Amino acid sequence: MIDTLRELVSIESPSLEKKPTDRCCEFLADLWLERGATVGIVKNEKRGNHLRVVWNPPAPPKSQLFVLGHYDTVYPTGTLAKMPFRVDSGKAYGPGTFDMKGGIVQALFALAAIRELHLAVEKRVVFLWTSDEEIGSTTSRGLIEEEARRSEAVFVLEPSLGPRGMLKTSRKGVGEAQIIVHGRASHAGLAPEKGVNAIHELAAQIERIEKWNDLRRGVSINADVVTGGSRTSVIADRAEATLDLRAWKESDMRALEKRLHALKAVHRGAKLEIRGGFDRPPLERKHSAALFARAKSIAQTLGFSLSEAAAGGGSDGNFTAALGVPTLDGMGAVGDGAHATYEHVVAAAMPQRAALLAQLLAGS
Numbered sequence: 001m002i003d004t005l006r007e008l009v010s011i012e013s014p015s016l017e018k019k020p021t022d023r024c025c026e027f028l029a030d031l032w033l034e035r036g037a038t039v040g041i042v043k044n045e046k047r048g049n050h051l052r053v054v055w056n057p058p059a060p061p062k063s064q065l066f067v068l069g070h071y072d073t074v075y076p077t078g079t080l081a082k083m084p085f086r087v088d089s090g091k092a093y094g095p096g097t098f099d100m101k102g103g104i105v106q107a108l109f110a111l112a113a114i115r116e117l118h119l120a121v122e123k124r125v126v127f128l129w130t131s132d133e134e135i136g137s138t139t140s141r142g143l144i145e146e147e148a149r150r151s152e153a154v155f156v157l158e159p160s161l162g163p164r165g166m167l168k169t170s171r172k173g174v175g176e177a178q179i180i181v182h183g184r185a186s187h188a189g190l191a192p193e194k195g196v197n198a199i200h201e202l203a204a205q206i207e208r209i210e211k212w213n214d215l216r217r218g219v220s221i222n223a224d225v226v227t228g229g230s231r232t233s234v235i236a237d238r239a240e241a242t243l244d245l246r247a248w249k250e251s252d253m254r255a256l257e258k259r260l261h262a263l264k265a266v267h268r269g270a271k272l273e274i275r276g277g278f279d280r281p282p283l284e285r286k287h288s289a290a291l292f293a294r295a296k297s298i299a300q301t302l303g304f305s306l307s308e309a310a311a312g313g314g315s316d317g318n319f320t321a322a323l324g325v326p327t328l329d330g331m332g333a334v335g336d337g338a339h340a341t342y343e344h345v346v347a348a349a350m351p352q353r354a355a356l357l358a359q360l361l362a363g364s
């Protein structure tokens with residue numbers, strides 16, 4: 001498993017660079033072909049191609065299970081030179097090891113185990129490895145939803161949480177919005193009374209929305225990027241803030257969006273333009289509880305204990321759960337340091353998690 005992970009990590013696959021990412025997709029396709037699966041590369045114009053892998057059981061299947069993940073990483077080409085793949089004290093380090101090439105390798109070996117041990121999988125298993133999760137899944141969302149609608153259950157190979165590898169049974173809904181303020185430019189010295197300062201207006205709005213944060217309820221709204229103005233002595237005629245929105249519940253999401261779109265300007269003459277809102281619905285626990293209970297009891301028979309956690313970040317599992325399809329997330333690697341220089345997976349946990357997935361697929 002470590003050798004396969006080394007090869008997979010050595011082919012860099014940054015979400016924003018199509019050529020190298022396509023190369024990684026080809027390599028992945030070969031890995032699955034070698035294990036007897038049917039592979040189809042889904043061409044993608046701007047981003048890397050997606051990979052759809054199908055494994056059909058001997059008897060014609062009546063239904064389908066869906067294993068989902070992404071092979072793109074946040075690391076631009078060349079990162080490997082500064083952050084080479086290495087194994088040290090039972091941990092495998094490198095860009096994308098934890099998020100989430102380790103999970104893909106586990107899924108590959110789960111399939112190998114199913115074949116070699118003749119585990120009785122009665123359903124078709126579709127694996128979808130996408131290329132743009134780290135940049136919002138714009139080109140893959142439709143594919144993911146289409147596949148999920150045909151499936152009885154979805155297993156998401158995103159990293160697990162914490163040193164004991166907790167599964168993610170709920171995730172926040174995530175969104176992005178903009179407050180754009182239109183003011184009026186004027187000479188700050190000669191005619192200040194004729195100007196409408198867009199930056200002052202934006203500052204007032206930011207102060208207002210900050211009060212909407214309700215951390216106990218899990219609702220957060222943060223201005224993460226602000227821009228505005230042109231130069232000193234000119235009253236700013238435009239300012240803009242990009243906001244990060246999060247909530248556990250669909251109802252809280254809608255309430256937050258409503259409040260945002262109802263904002264009114266404080267300064268006379270200033271105009272507000274509000275764009276965006278939530279784009280990833282929450283993964284609510286009711287869609288993962290039953291699958292988690294099964295995973296937990298399988299883990300026990302495999303000799304390890306499994307617990308669950310809620311995650312503030314979204315994943316593609318949010319899309320599938322929102323369709324009402326049972327979704328179990330965090331089925332990937334155990335490790336730490338996603339998107340960081342010390343990113344790594346715990347080698348000893350890889351076969352355990354692969355066995356867990358194989359048994360979940362076999363028993364579903």
Ligand SMILES: [Zn+2]
Pocket residue numbers: 070099100133158159
């Ligand atoms: Zn990920």
